[in-house]
Each structure stands twice: as structure tokens, then as C-alpha cells.
Amino acid sequence: MADDRSFDFRSDNVAGVEPEVLAALTVAAQGSASSYGEDTITKRVEARLAELFAHDVTLFTVATGSAANALALAQLVPGWGSILCHREAHIATDECGAPEFYSSGAKLALLDGAHGKITAQTVAAYLARDSRSVHHVQPMAVSISQSTEAGTCYTPAEIAAIAEASGKHGLKFHMDGARFANALVSLGCSPAEATWQSGIDVLSFGITKNGAMAAEAVIFFDGAMAGDFAYRRKRGGHLFSKGRFVSAQFEAQLTDGLWLKLAGHANAMASRIGQALDSIANVSLLHPVEANELFVLMPDAVIDRLEAAGFRFYRWETAEGPCIRLVTAFDTEAAHADGLVAAIRTAAG
Amino acid sequence: MADDRSFDFRSDNVAGVEPEVLAALTVAAQGSASSYGEDTITKRVEARLAELFAHDVTLFTVATGSAANALALAQLVPGWGSILCHREAHIATDECGAPEFYSSGAKLALLDGAHGKITAQTVAAYLARDSRSVHHVQPMAVSISQSTEAGTCYTPAEIAAIAEASGKHGLKFHMDGARFANALVSLGCSPAEATWQSGIDVLSFGITKNGAMAAEAVIFFDGAMAGDFAYRRKRGGHLFSKGRFVSAQFEAQLTDGLWLKLAGHANAMASRIGQALDSIANVSLLHPVEANELFVLMPDAVIDRLEAAGFRFYRWETAEGPCIRLVTAFDTEAAHADGLVAAIRTAAG
Amino acid sequence: MADDRSFDFRSDNVAGVEPEVLAALTVAAQGSASSYGEDTITKRVEARLAELFAHDVTLFTVATGSAANALALAQLVPGWGSILCHREAHIATDECGAPEFYSSGAKLALLDGAHGKITAQTVAAYLARDSRSVHHVQPMAVSISQSTEAGTCYTPAEIAAIAEASGKHGLKFHMDGARFANALVSLGCSPAEATWQSGIDVLSFGITKNGAMAAEAVIFFDGAMAGDFAYRRKRGGHLFSKGRFVSAQFEAQLTDGLWLKLAGHANAMASRIGQALDSIANVSLLHPVEANELFVLMPDAVIDRLEAAGFRFYRWETAEGPCIRLVTAFDTEAAHADGLVAAIRTAAG
């Protein structure tokens, strides 16, 4: 019934669930547990995250990335606020206005930037033009994706520079970490360095794309900033009655560094493909491959042949010409990657 | 780690996951599948539901009952609408204003009614007083819980009478079926009789409380009424990337009548407790036991002794005096039920 | 074209504009003035109000009472909050859900109370039952109407008692002063006594019903509580470009106590009618006449005859039987009042 895994590079969310995560769900399925997040697994996960981030955390689990992002941003920004983000940010392009819905109509201010990244300079330039006039929504937060929608990563120094540029204007700082693990592995830095030490106030920490079933966390590094978030989550319909099952997925991933192993594997598969493409004519990479996504420029005819060969991926609009996006996952096998490369070589030949 | 199942009567959401459901998740965890509800399992479930309800259905899966209810009601009622429901309805008392949030501020009009049920008479009386004046929100929907928050069930005739009373004023009709299976088993009627044949337009069909992990469905019996619901769900953050895992829970439950077997068992356990309590002095039932919930009036001292004995349940405020709510589930064993009864007998003695 | 003033007792908003107010508008119509509330008249009005209330005030003018109330309440209460008010409060019954709209779906908790008034006791009783559970919206404000929708007035002592009962739970206190002047005249107390000295945090101070054209003010007695209200007003579309014309109406009314004279006259007319009705059989007052509204119980046949005689008023639903509401205004003449009384005497005879 399921699609053939070896030909499917559409997204890391077409992948299934990693066995350790599944095992944890099976264990959690037994017996009674307090509902609505009052269970012991959730408490253990919060403690584990505090350890991992080397900082107190206030944790709210949800089950989709859009929920995590929209709820987090609504906590930071009222309806008359605006959120600075990259023009291609997931919150801007792929959430059907969830941030606007939850925030009662805040605006997203779309910034340009190479390879999916905004910079301290573009943020500063935007804020320099801003006015406190009552006629204008007021910039109140910045949001970045880590890794980005271009498959690149922000270095801690880049994050800290944005934090400085925006923080002096009082803006809060959100990170959409739907692929947070992929970025950490790529950067080789600690969770702390990538977040609060670089000025991040709130993190949407997703593991669904990394081999979980449906598990995302909104993590506040300043409990006071979380305020009434619990009510906000509840009335959004995002408080799970059997909350232990979201938390169990986190517990499995955070045990023995599983989350980093899975992301590391996905990254390695993307890197393997990217390096192999180097030697193929008519094919080039649009962005550096720093996580588990590749954007490959190739003639339309090549793309057509690849599809005809049964491969699945998304076509991407770019100013540079026809392009496809390829995403690897925790369960992408080397043979799948090599099969794809071979097929591209043939198609491009 | 988990709490002792045999002493826990707080809710059916403290129970875990039924083995067949877990098995289905394990199977679904393999291979690739289209994301965001485009997978084959979801398609099969929609077809299965159409068969089961003997009617075309438009299906939207979500993962919490509050999401199902709030999204469904927001689809039926704009901000200037009101929703008639029982004063003790879950949507009124336990969702922290989710219906108001999703509907941009619609009002709930709270009706009284014995044993958790509104009637065609109270609905008609309310609507008779209503005005079309621009100063007032306009009644646009009725919502009933099946089974109710009092553990009772609406008969198809009762539902049809409400549908007639409200339909003539153009109101839509929503059913909160968080415990839909329990009601069906209790009534001995078909899904069709309990819903569209009695005038229900939209059903929140929940199986989480019935042994699933997190799976609820919004079912429209008129596809036109669903309109842009898909966008509404998405921007609420309730469209799951790995949607197959919500659907797999439904598929498991809808196979070989598992959902009805599980609910039937829970009902039987409630009934077993209810009948046994009959012979205990100082203890009485507040409502008829028609599903898997019991509301038991007993002196405060008896309640205290029961808690001291390790039993877990919620205290309930009632005009009739001190009361506790007991909820049975798919995994409540006869021995657990008997143990509880024995403890009550001792405590009340 | 205009309706005959002498037969029209529908509301004080069917009255026109008092000459001094009109004269002020005519003066203000000349020359340039900074727009959006930056004009000198607005500044003078804020200073005048501070003097009048013997307290610093933060002033925001708007043009309708619903805007004043809904914006003020939204400032006090987030979507997961609730607002305690009388079941017959204007905010609950006659604003088509404006408070819910502006607050992103807060709930109104409807309290009963004789003669249109809630009490410290009912407030305390409600709050005693309240829970901090995430499943429930949280009581965050109380709102009272002064004078009430029953034409009665809260004494400063009654207000202070409510403030004490609710303030200890952290609730904010709003007063809907659409007929604030009528109450002040009736009570013989100062603006300060009736508001901040008795615990009011925010006042909707309306003069439209008192002879203005369209002028209401939201007055915060604690500037910090006003917060970002300016943005809230603007995005509600309630910041007037030619703001001087709203303020000019206030300036006219607040000069030489005009507002109190006008309200005093309206009250006197209501009182004149009320006293005269005393001697008419089959007719009785539902509430004490303490401001400019009368609720008069009379047989349907009498009401019909009164209508047939050309009088205009609203029929009211009451548990006590058929009833009409009569409202006097700044321009109700003694002859009008006497004509009405004579007509009632004839109709009831």
C-alpha cells in the first residue's frame, strides 16, 4: 500500500516512524496516566530538555509544526505587531496564514536574503525605517528557520547578530526548528549555543520530520515569556488528552542521542547526493547542502525524464531556472541515494 | 511509571491504547506515504465511513476533540452567530473558549435540561424569543453531545425533534460524538439513524476516549457544507503532515466492529457498577447510566474514604449534594469494577 | 421629515443634538487642525477630564458606545478570559458580540440580579466556584452599566463592594457609562466617587445619548493599563482623522456643567412621568426610576391603545407581564411628558 520508499524524495514527512519511537509508544500505551500533559513522561521530557539545553525550559508539546509556530508567535506578538522573517519562510508560505490566525491578524514582514537566510543587516535596515506611528503595525518579533527552507543553516554567530540587531528595538526572537536536529549536526554546536546563548527566546522544536509520528515542542527559555500560553494552546485545540504519547516520542528521540543520529544520517545522505551531482553536467546546486535538503537546477527535459523513471520530488520555482527539491530522511538508504544519482546521471546524459 | 489502572476512574482518557490500534500504527509506520492526508489509508477510511453511515461523507481527521468541535462549529456559524447547547456541554465548559476562538467570537446560548440533555421544547422556546435585530447575535446552530456529559444518550427521536424545532429556523445541527460509540451501543441504533437520518449535519466523531491514541474526525454529511474547511483546519494547525497515523487508528477501530466492541465493554462495566450500587445505602445515581459514565451522590465522608483507599475520580458540583464522577473505559476490567464497588460499599457502610 | 419628538419615547438616541454642542462643532469646523487626535481640542478635553475626575486620565475618544465598551474590555481581557456582567447588560444583549469580536472570543459570564444590578455577593459566589484549570476561561474583568439597563444606579458603596469582591481575585473593573451623567445626577456624587475612588479601572463615558452627535470616551485611570490601546483603536477603525469633532462635543458638554444639566433634565422628566403613573390603576413600575428610563407594566390592551394614539416606545419582555420601556432625553419637554401620562391614563382607564 505504502509508496516505494526508495524513489520518494518529496519530503522528510513522507517517511514513517523510526522503530525506537514506535517502541516507546507501545510501552506508553499500557496502563493509566494523568491526561492533558500531567503525566510522568511529559515531566521527564521537560527535565531532559532542561539538561540538554543547559537551561531551564518551559515546555508545551503539540503535534504539528504549524501549531508550534503559530502559537509561539501569537505569544510574542499582538495583532498590531509584525514578525520579520525570510520571504520564503515556512510560516510565510506554507501555513495558510496560521500565524495571522492565532495572532489575531499580525503581519509578516518579508525580508529577502540569499540561500534562505535573513541577516542582521537586512533586519537592521528594516527596523531603521520603522515608525512608532499608530497607523503602522509595530515590529515585535523576528523568526528564523533552522535549518532553513533552502537547506542551509544559520551559524550561532549569525543568529547572535540578528538577535543584537533586533533586540535593541525590543523584538523577541523565535526559531522554527522543524529541522533543528539537522542544523545542530551540521553546525556541530550544542543546543544551547544554537538557541538561548545566541539570543533565541522561543524554539519550535520539531521531531516529526526526524522519524517521529507527530511531536513538536514549544520551548520557552524564559518562563515569564510563556505567560498564559497554556490557555492559548488549549483553546487552539492543541492540548492532547492522552498527552503522554506526544511526550513518549520525545523521550525516545532524546535517549542516547537518537535524534542527532537520525538527523546525521539524513544529512549524510543529502551530502552524498550533493557530492555525486558535482560531476554531472547540466545539473547544479542552487544552495549549499548543509542539512537534508537539496535544490538542484536542471533542464526541464531532465526533470521530465526523472519523473518518468518513477522518482518523486517537488518542482521548485526559481529565478535561476527549472529546479527540483530533494529531501532525505532518517530512513533514506545509501542505495536509494545512489539510485537517484544514477538516474539523474542517465537523465542528464 | 504508569498509574495503577485498577483504581483510576477519572476519565476514559487516562486509559492507554488498545492493541489492535497500536498494531495498525506499527504497520503504518513502514515506507513512504503522501503527506497531509493524501495517503491511501485516509482514503480507505473515508470510504469505510461512507459505508458505515450509508451516506456520502466528507472527512477531515484531527487529533483532539476540542479541535474537531471548534472547527466544525466555526464552519457552521460566523462571529455574529450563536450556538444553542446544554449549559453543561463540553464545548461550553471544558474547551477554554475554543469555539469562540475559531468562530471569531460566536456566542454559546446555554440551555437547561435534565440529565445533560436539551429538548426540542427548550430549543423552540429559545428560538421563539429570538429577534433578527442587528443588535443581537443570530442563532445559527445547535450542538448536542452524544453520549452526553451526564452519561446519558439522546434517542434518534429526540434528536429528530430538535432538528425539526431548529431546522425550521435555518439552524445547522452539530453532534459532539466524543463518546459516539458508547451511545450507539447503548441505543442499539445504526450510525445513520443516530446522525443524518435524525437531522445531524456535522459529526465530531471521536475514538481517542475509546482506545485510540489521538484520533477524531469531523464528518460532514453534506459536502457543500464543508466548503473551505480544509483551509480552516490547516490554518488552525490541525492538518497532520504524517496524516496516515491518525487515519490508521480509525481503520483499526472500524475493522470488524472493534469500536463498538470496545465501547460496549466500557458501557457494560459502567452498568455493572451502577447496578451494584443500587443495593448500597447512602449512595445513589444522579443520572441514568446509559453509557460509560456514572455520577454517584454520596456523603463527603464516603468520598473521602474512597480517596483514602486510593481510588481516583473527579468530584462534581451538583445541586443535589456531594457527587463523584466515575468513568469506565475499553480496558476497565470486571475486577476493577468490582473492586470499586466493594470499596464504595465499605466506605458507605 | 423628522419624527414628532413629543410622541417618541423609544430611546434617548432618537433625540437630536443639543445647540451648544452644535455650536462647538461649527466653531471647530474652521481652519486646519492636526488629524488623528493630535489636535488642540482633544488635548484640552483630556486636561478638562483630569480636572473633572480629580485624577490623571488617559483618554481615547471614539464615536459609538459599542466601540468604547468592546475596545475597553478587549484591553482588559484576552480571549481566554471571561467578563462578569449582568444578564441584561448592554454588552451582553445589544452589541451583537462586539466584546467577543474585539477580545478574540472572550466569554461573558451572565449574572442575575434585581433591577439590573449585580452585587458583590453574586460576584463573590461566582468567583468562589471558579477554577484555574486550563480547560476553563478565566474570570478577568467585571463590567457594570451606570446607569443600568433597568434605569437604576449603583451607589458608590455598591461599586466599591464589587471592586473588593472581584479585585481580590485580580479582576479588572469596567464601567459602561453610556448614561454616566444621568447616574451622577441621580446619585449626587462626584465623577471621582463614582469611578476610581470606588475601584473602577476603565470607564466608557458616553455623551451621545445626552445630546451629543456621536461622542464616547474610553478613560483609563491607570495609564499603564491603557498599554497599546492606541493601536487597538486604530486597527478597529475607530481613530477619526478629523478627531477634533469628537472632542469638540465633549468640550461643549463639559463646559459650565452642561452635561449634568442635560442629564438632570432628562432624569427630571422621567421622574415626573414616574410619579404621575403612581395614581393610575392597572399600571405599575417594574423598577425604581433613578435615571431617565421607566419600565412600566401594563395590560397588552393598554399598550395597544397607547400605540394607536401615536406614541412610540419599545415593548419589553418581563417575567412580570407585558411592559413598555420609556426613555426621556435632554430635549423631552414637560408637555411631552404630561401628554404621555395623560394618554396612559386614558388608555388604562
Place this chain on the structure above:
Amino acid sequence: MADDRSFDFRSDNVAGVEPEVLAALTVAAQGSASSYGEDTITKRVEARLAELFAHDVTLFTVATGSAANALALAQLVPGWGSILCHREAHIATDECGAPEFYSSGAKLALLDGAHGKITAQTVAAYLARDSRSVHHVQPMAVSISQSTEAGTCYTPAEIAAIAEASGKHGLKFHMDGARFANALVSLGCSPAEATWQSGIDVLSFGITKNGAMAAEAVIFFDGAMAGDFAYRRKRGGHLFSKGRFVSAQFEAQLTDGLWLKLAGHANAMASRIGQALDSIANVSLLHPVEANELFVLMPDAVIDRLEAAGFRFYRWETAEGPCIRLVTAFDTEAAHADGLVAAIRTAAG
């Protein structure tokens, strides 16, 4: 008290009220009138507008342009919709997110275009890229300003072309006519040609900037499209109790073509200034002068000298260099215009 009119070119909303409008308010101030828009003046205005537009109209008066625009757009577009407009449109830049607030979070899609105008081509190009995917908000309306924020006007042919490009995708078409009269006079076309005959569905027709006090109208050319707009207006707090006073302003302006005379005068004053500037070195017009606004590029030193001479205007950010905006109004005198030109000549000399 008022600022010196002869030096004030900040906006047409710093002007006062034209005498005929004031006279109409004075007349309307007498006697009783049904409240909430049920008065006879409002009925006459609706009939007059139908005559003027040579088409049935459904009229809703409000008092601010932001209210008119935001309510109209919310009627056309749900939260998951987007509204195509010029990047500099008033709805995008100067309403503090009012359209987003009223529409529950719809997005504005910002299009570029010379001289403040979008074109059929840019609209078509945007819609060609659009997807029906559930992940994206859906384009549902176009909004243009007439005259534009650049002081230019759309010809009926340009409007019709946009209507054709967008209508084939099902988009509705809104016109922000805060300066509608100025455009009509400039174009020399009829109200019908400028609106419904060119494909406009809903018009925000403002007269506040044209010598009224506070009067705007939302005009639907298809009554069905107005739907429940009356409830939407009410719960936004924009239904005036003494509605006759908004309507009276319209009646005055629509009598004997006063509105067109006033706008024609303002346009003539702008034109007079524009032509005179032609002969001044170091000064140039950024946009053609087609209504009552001028955008004049001039060195910063010249701007400084002009301010030092007491003139008032807004500085504008442009890619072309330092710029000021000058706005004429119904009461700008030729001597004021000439005085300004002389001052610019001196400052630039």
C-alpha cells in the same frame, strides 16, 4: 486655536467642514429620528446613490475610511484568503492591520507598480503562480485606491482590465475611494463608469477628506454580496445610534453636485501648484498630478528652508531622493497655493 490653514499642506484631513455640510447637520439636529440607520435621511441617501450610480446599491454608512475598507474586505475574503493590492496602498501601510483584524487574519499580497498603480499584467502574473494548495492562503480579492496614494487615477479601461484578469480567477474587486470624487473629476467619467461598469464589486466611498466631518460609505453593487454585512458592521462598533448625522453629510454633498465641485477645486489647486513648479530648478514631480496630491522631489536643504518658513507637509521616503507630499483640499485658496509656490521658489533659489 486652529492651525494656520494657508501654510498647512499635510493632508486633506487637516481641513475642517464645508459650510453646506455643516448646515445639513444643523438641520438634522432637530427632532426625533429612528436610530441605527433606520432614519429617513439614510433612506434618501441610498436612493440618491442608486440614481447617481445608475444601479441598485446596498449602502452601509460608517465614519472612518479604515472601517469602510476593513469591513468591506472582510466581507469579501475569509481568513484563508489574500487580497492583492499595491505595495503602497493605504490598506497595507496605514491602517495598522485593520483588514487583517476584521478578516480574521487574511493576507495582503503586495504588488509593485509605477505611480501607485497595479496593472492587469502584474495581477495576472501573480495569479498565474498561485496554487490551490491547502498550505497557501487563496487570492480572493483585489483592492485599488482611487485616486491612488501617489495622487494618480486609474482609468476605467485600466480598472476593467484588472477586473478581467482577476475575475477569471473568481476574485472580487474592491475600490478604496477615500478620494473617489477627486478621481471622477480628474477622469471626467461617471460614477458608474468608474465602478460597476468597470467591474468594481464594492466601493468604499469617502467624503471626509472632501469637506465632510466623518462620513464614509460601503456600497455594494450586488446586494447578495453584502450578505450579513449589517451584523459585521454592528459588532465592529460601527453602527451609529444617531445615524442620521452620517447620512446628512452625504445628502449635503450629493446635492447639486457639491461633492464634485469641492473635489474639482482641490484638484485645480494641486494642478496650479504642479504647473508652477515646472519652472523651478532643483524641484521635480515624482508622479503626474492627477488629483489633489503632489509628490515633489527637492534637495533636503530646500525642504528644510520650506519648513523653516512655516509650511507643513510630510516628508516621503523615495528611491529617487528626498521628497515631500503636498495635499490640497476643498478649502485651499489660490492665494495659499501661490504662497506655497513662491516659498518653494525662494527656498530652491
